[in-house]
Structure formats: C-alpha cells, structure tokens
Amino acid sequence: MIINIMERFKNIGLKLTPQRVAILEYLDGNTSHPSAEDIYRHVKERFPMISFATVYNTLEALRKRGLILELTIDPDRKRYDPNIHPHHHLICLRCKSVVDVNLEFDVPVPDDVRGRFEILGNHIEFYGICEQCKKEGGDDNGSL
Amino acid sequence: MIINIMERFKNIGLKLTPQRVAILEYLDGNTSHPSAEDIYRHVKERFPMISFATVYNTLEALRKRGLILELTIDPDRKRYDPNIHPHHHLICLRCKSVVDVNLEFDVPVPDDVRGRFEILGNHIEFYGICEQCKKEGGDDNGSL
DNA sequence: AATAGTAATGATAATAAATATCATGGAAAG
DNA sequence: CTTTCCATGATATTTATTATCATTACTATT
Incomplete structure (x- = not known):
C-alpha cells in the first residue's frame, strides 16, 4: 500500500524526499487520525530539522490528489486520515x-x-x- | 421560543443585555448556521460598539447550557446552530x-x-x- | 558521473480564529 | 436608590494554518 503511494508520488511528478517518506510511513495504516502537530512531532524524532511547512506541504499535496482525507471532526484542529475508503x-x-x-x-x-x-x-x-x-x-x- | 430562552437566561442568573438580546434574536429560527463573525457583523449594524468578545462570550454561555450547538462542519471556522433538536x-x-x-x-x-x-x-x-x-x-x- | 531544471525544504513572517485579561459599565434584586 | 456582581469592550495572547522565499537537493538527461 505505501509502496503504491510512493510510486504514485513519483508518477505524478512529485519528488519523494526522505521527509515525505517518513510522513507517508507514519500515515500508512495509521488509524489514530493525527493532527498536523501529531505528525510533526513524530517525524521530528527521525528528522529533527523538519519544519511544519513541510508537514503542511506534504499533507496538502496528498489531499489534493485524494490520497488522504482532511477530517473536520475536531473543533480545534484538522485531523488527517489515510483511509480514503468510505467509512x-x-x-x-x-x-x-x-x-x-x-x-x-x-x-x-x-x-x-x-x-x-x-x-x-x-x-x-x-x-x-x-x-x-x-x-x-x-x-x-x-x-x- | 425566543421568549423562553430569554426567561431561562434570567432564571439561570445570566444578565439579559441588549447585545445578548440582539444575538438571540438573530439566532432565533436562523437556519444559516452562522459563524461568530457572521453574528458579529449582523449585530454590529444595531450595536456598532459591540465587540467580538461579547459574541464569543454569549455563544459560550449559550453552548454551555445546551441552548445552541457548536458545529464542527466547516474546516475554517466554528458554526453555530440554534436548532438543538437532533438533525x-x-x-x-x-x-x-x-x-x-x-x-x-x-x-x-x-x-x-x-x-x-x-x-x-x-x-x-x-x-x-x-x-x-x-x-x-x-x-x-x-x-x- | 556531471549537470541542469525544478520542485521541496526550512526559516520566518503573516493571517486568522478563538481565548484570556481586566478596568469600566450596567442589569438585576432588594 | 443602591449595592452587587456579571457583562462589556478594548486589547493582548494563544494557537492553527497559510504564505513567502532563498537555499537545498531530488530526478532525469546527458
């Protein structure tokens, strides 16, 4: 599954950077519906230099291509869901x-x-x- | 209906100020699911001095008592609904x-x-x- | 392997929504 | 009327998100 996304990433002309791979790996199969900050904090462990901009950037790139869903279920923040099947x-x-x-x-x-x-x-x-x-x-x- | 809310307001120990009455009147029967800013802009026509603090204040007072619902359906802002019946x-x-x-x-x-x-x-x-x-x-x- | 083209990164600034603070004003109750 | 105490409005602060942009680095081509 994650291989598919990475392939699609490249096929669409998006570059597959280590940061993006880390984000994709964190999201793959993740059912915790993380916020941008959750993702940032997790990926930061492996990439201490990562910026919030990269997280938001990647999430937006994924969302625009329908590879993740942006959930509006938390009044305080957006949450993201890699499960794009109707549920x-x-x-x-x-x-x-x-x-x-x-x-x-x-x-x-x-x-x-x-x-x-x-x-x-x-x-x-x-x-x-x-x-x-x-x-x-x-x-x-x-x-x- | 709005009379009921105003009565309940007073009975609970909340003060019924002109600003609050204006907000209540705007919300009463309103099915547009306005945001705080929508409410602010509307009430401002009658009370040019009204502050955002008062709007948020009132909405929070209403919400805490279950008189309105805070809707999490717009990714950009909270919306409010005076219809508290399940729908x-x-x-x-x-x-x-x-x-x-x-x-x-x-x-x-x-x-x-x-x-x-x-x-x-x-x-x-x-x-x-x-x-x-x-x-x-x-x-x-x-x-x- | 070197390079050129281009998109991504990260630092930072800018927006925008919502909350917090607090001196002053005003509604409610007696 | 007067007192009490909550509400108001001005303002500051917090928090999430978006925007900007010089630098970096991935990818494809040679």
Whole structure:
C-alpha cells in the first residue's frame, strides 16, 4: 500500500524526499487520525530539522490528489486520515479519540431533498464515550 | 421560543443585555448556521460598539447550557446552530452553505461496536452540490 | 558521473480564529 | 436608590494554518 503511494508520488511528478517518506510511513495504516502537530512531532524524532511547512506541504499535496482525507471532526484542529475508503467515525466526547467504523450504512434521503441537492457522499459521526474513558469513570460527558 | 430562552437566561442568573438580546434574536429560527463573525457583523449594524468578545462570550454561555450547538462542519471556522433538536446537514462543497435535514435515521451499529463504545448520538453530514451552485454550473466539486 | 531544471525544504513572517485579561459599565434584586 | 456582581469592550495572547522565499537537493538527461 505505501509502496503504491510512493510510486504514485513519483508518477505524478512529485519528488519523494526522505521527509515525505517518513510522513507517508507514519500515515500508512495509521488509524489514530493525527493532527498536523501529531505528525510533526513524530517525524521530528527521525528528522529533527523538519519544519511544519513541510508537514503542511506534504499533507496538502496528498489531499489534493485524494490520497488522504482532511477530517473536520475536531473543533480545534484538522485531523488527517489515510483511509480514503468510505467509512465513519466514533468520537469520544471525553478524550477526543476517534475510532473508525468500517461499515456501509444505507441512509435513505427523501426524493424532495435529493431533488434540491446533489448528494455525493456522507459521513456519520457517532458521539459517545470510549471504552477506555468509561473505565476511568468520571461524569463529564462533554457536550454534543 | 425566543421568549423562553430569554426567561431561562434570567432564571439561570445570566444578565439579559441588549447585545445578548440582539444575538438571540438573530439566532432565533436562523437556519444559516452562522459563524461568530457572521453574528458579529449582523449585530454590529444595531450595536456598532459591540465587540467580538461579547459574541464569543454569549455563544459560550449559550453552548454551555445546551441552548445552541457548536458545529464542527466547516474546516475554517466554528458554526453555530440554534436548532438543538437532533438533525443532520447537507453541506455544499462549492459554496459551503449548510442546509438542515430534519429527519431521524436509524443507523444500526453492530453490537461489537456498541460494546466497545457508548454511543450517545450521531450526526450525518451529506456532501454534495446545492441547487444554487448547480444552476451556476462550473465543475469544481471541491473535495470530500 | 556531471549537470541542469525544478520542485521541496526550512526559516520566518503573516493571517486568522478563538481565548484570556481586566478596568469600566450596567442589569438585576432588594 | 443602591449595592452587587456579571457583562462589556478594548486589547493582548494563544494557537492553527497559510504564505513567502532563498537555499537545498531530488530526478532525469546527458
């Protein structure tokens, strides 16, 4: 999979730099829905000189080509998802962790809506409390 | 409806200032999902002295009491919704407009998922092209 | 292998949204 | 009316993201 992306990178005329490889390797199969800063901090361990500009640059290059998704599920920051297949998300209101739901749901939108809006896709966010947070107790459920 | 909110405002110990009334009136029945800046610009017409701090202040007070929802559907800014009943959204990829879908969908989440995550609610985002944008043509569909 | 062409890097500055601070003003209650 | 205490507005700060640009370095070609 990651080989494919690297090949596609080159085929499109994008240069495959060590920094980009590191970012791609971090993203490959990653289901933690990292933010730009998460990625920056991780890659920095191997490339202490890496700049935020490179991270944003690479993410934008990937996004423009549809190789990653930019998620708008965290009110504070963008998150990125290398899983580009249609799927949904469970979002923990306490710890903000995001878990994939790899299911196809049939969401029957009425004709009168379809007539007024060309629907190209959908994304379901499930809000709740993750297993980990439930174990730890507490009663702040955050807010929807 | 707006009377109710104003009453509740006072009952909770919040002060009902002219600025807040203006914000409440603008939000009441508003289905445009305005950003803080949208609200600021509108209220500024009547209260040229109003500050952004007051807008954010009021929105936070309303949100904390569950009187409005903070929407995380626009990658660039938070949007606010006075409709606190469960509903979903159509988001135009071209003009970023947001339209309500006041329907209840039954989204059957499998038991193994429910066992690992207490689901408290869900929100469906439909992506597509609105009627207005389709009329105007163009072929930039934005990206999911 | 040397080189030329071009895109990527990283340092830095610039935007922009949202939050924090705080002296002053004003709503609410008695 | 007066007192209390929260809200306001001016401003500063924080944080995320985008923009700029000289330098670097990958890639293809020779």
